[in-house]
Amino acid sequence: MTDKTKRQLALLDDVRRLERTFETSAAVAPSTSMLYLGSPLLAGDLAADALAWLGAAELALRGIGPAQRLLHFLRTFAAGPTETMALTCVEAGWEILHGPFETEMRRDELEIVRDAYARAAFYAWCLGSPEAALHVAQHAAAMLRRVDSELFKVRFAQTMLAALRTAEDGYPWGKFDVARERTRALDVLVGLGELVPDVRLAQRAYLAEQVLEEAKGKFSGSRVADLDDREGIARTGDFEIDEPVVGPSLVVVPSLDHLPDKRNDRGAPRSEFGHLAQRALPLVKMPDLAEASAVLKGEFPWLSAVTDRILEGVVGKEAVVFPSAICLVGGAGAGKSHYARAVARVLSLPLTEVPMGGAADSSFGGTSRQWSTGRACTVLQSIKRAGVANPCVILDELDKASSNRFNGSALDVVLAQIEPGSRKAFFDPFLEAAIDLSAVTFIATVNDIRPLKGPLLDRMLVLYCPAPTAQDIDAIVAGILRQVREGSGIDPRFTPDLDATEMDVLRRGWRGGSIRPLKRAVDRLLTLRSAPGLAH
Missing domain, CATH: 3.40.50.300 (P-loop containing nucleotide triphosphate hydrolases)
Structure with a gap:
């Protein structure tokens, strides 16, 4: 079994554990970090989730002096969740963490407020707020930097990118360049290299295992090895799969397991080319x-x-x-x-x-x-x-x-x-x-x-390659005009073909040989069309 296969199987175990944690959200409100990892809300209900979470968090917030205004808004929101009130909570949390109170609070108190602020932003995002999406992206980025789990890194990066896709420019409390942040989010995913498809594969494998659980009578166990390749899952000895290539293909890049596993380093070979390793790439099929x-x-x-x-x-x-x-x-x-x-x-x-x-x-x-x-x-x-x-x-x-x-x-x-x-x-x-x-x-x-x-x-x-002759001038001029139209980006109707008089001028001046003088002559004629005063 290769190192890559071992890593993928380890990711599958991580996915299993994370999904089992998600299953508890049917009875207990998930933590804020679990929400950012993709956990569903308590019983799939935002109002129920907010009430249950605040019931557990209120005691801690009550002991933090600067957080009383935030706590008041959170209580109002939990009593009747609205996008406006969720954004009010977000603003209150942001002001605490970016105002004079920050230096007066202990580290544990700052973490409690930060968690409440991130939770409120997530609620507002769920309610459709594009402003809150910007906050969600920032929180997801911060969470990504604090974790070591490869699976968690990818999940947080996916949340960050998903939030930025729904965001609108114009930060409610300060400047925020959405285009720049989208680029940063994509950079994070690129930096994770081959880890992203590995996580996607592990998630597909986990879903297939759930199918197996429903068909225990037909299968001997619930491991990936019991599944058929055609269902999109590989056997344990051949776990590395991708979408099948239909038609002729070729493996260009061999295994890169001999290289250091630096997938978070964008300049590392496995980060840049790991997704091509041992992968059959399609060949362009023969046209007519x-x-x-x-x-x-x-x-x-x-x-x-x-x-x-x-x-x-x-x-x-x-x-x-x-x-x-x-x-x-x-x-x-x-x-x-x-x-x-x-x-x-x-x-x-x-x-x-x-x-x-x-x-x-x-x-x-x-x-x-x-x-x-x-x-x-x-x-x-x-x-x-x-x-x-x-x-x-x-x-x-x-x-x-x-x-x-x-x-x-x-x-x-x-x-x-x-x-x-x-x-x-x-x-x-x-x-x-x-x-x-x-x-x-x-x-x-x-x-x-x-x-x-x-x-x-x-x-x-x-x-x-012989030089073109005077008999080839029609084809050459047509090609030059095609390049001009494609290069200008202007509607082709504004660059019609040369008329008979213009073509006669070209034939008298070009007798064959290098195409470059002919191209200059065509460019000159096109210039004279738009500025006849230049003719002399």
């Missing part, structure tokens, strides 16, 4: 290749032969996984980068574009976690963002990467990531583990193949 080919040839008619060579590498496959990396070679302005992006678009591949020009170290392949700036390799970060095992990574201007190996070489890293033998087990120094990059689509663009000659070029499908 005939349609993809038609789109690419329509937009890049001068690269029709290149399109055929690229797409023939995935014919008959269930997922978009190329047999080798692709290297597009051509002169400046031939449209290589734009074409590479279009290939990713028509194949529905999430895209990461990496400018390799001037890259003078091996950081593309990740950096060791012994450094404070340690990071996983760029490709794994792309996989994490995309949530699939086969994103597309464009290595733009790869021929301009530095050949200096003083701080490592970007070209050597690329070689290891595209080499058929090593790409299935590329060693990431941040995770200190071998990851599987065999499904990633690498497309490099270069002007000159001479810097890549040797092992690197031998492992690529090298495709020469």
Whole structure:
């Protein structure tokens, strides 16, 4: 049994104990911290809960001089709970803890008042107050900082985020930036890393156990091992489960049990990538290749032969996984980068574009976690963002990467990531583990193949991209206009196609070759449309 499995089973035990505590709320008012952990109110009734809780807390509050006004309001609220009176209690509690009385009270007295203040805020939130939600979020955050239990940390963080989702900006007694606090709450959940899905899994397992209790005649016991995987629960020897991936998939990240268990450290590998460990990630399925080919040839008619060579590498496959990396070679302005992006678009591949020009170290392949700036390799970060095992990574201007190996070489890293033998087990120094990059689509663009000659070029499908000719101008201009419309964010109707006169001007001025002068000319024509006075 792995360390992760042991931890998950321990979480399941914690969930069992917490749920048994919650069961007592049918007869006894739960403590305030239990409410923030998700316990139901006494018998599910707010009025009954308030009366029972105040009956137990009144004696303690009566002995605290500065709390008498708060106690009066709490009695009024318990006699007839309303949102307005609950907020009045919240205000009274806040004033005690943030006014001159704070220095006059003992620590135990402050804790009693703080508990009453948090309870009143929770009641007001239950009654629909967005103002109280802000207080609830603050109390949940404070409770989270005071506990060691992993389960409690996640539960308090979930309460904090749930409260902030219902909150409105404008703190009743002082400034409160809801957007900033929401970000902080999400940061807390991110910092908990793989613990969040582990807790969710343990809660699902507990619910399944309750189903088993109702069917004891059919099962031999009430442990998770007695449940069927298809019901969403794993056997004891294979407790780590997730939503099943339908279709082709690939495990990219192996077990990370060899790393220190620092899930609360956002910079730790297990915090950042633990949720991907031993998890099958989906592969982008193959789209209609005939349609993809038609789109690419329509937009890049001068690269029709290149399109055929690229797409023939995935014919008959269930997922978009190329047999080798692709290297597009051509002169400046031939449209290589734009074409590479279009290939990713028509194949529905999430895209990461990496400018390799001037890259003078091996950081593309990740950096060791012994450094404070340690990071996983760029490709794994792309996989994490995309949530699939086969994103597309464009290595733009790869021929301009530095050949200096003083701080490592970007070209050597690329070689290891595209080499058929090593790409299935590329060693990431941040995770200190071998990851599987065999499904990633690498497309490099270069002007000159001479810097890549040797092992690197031998492992690529090298495709020469001819420069466009004058006959391709209609498709190129259509593509330029499409980029302008997408980039401007303006209604496409305000950027109509060029008319016959404008196209004639372009044809006289551009005879083929680099697309960049043509793009400048189109930009000039569009500017003249809106400011004809600039024409001369």
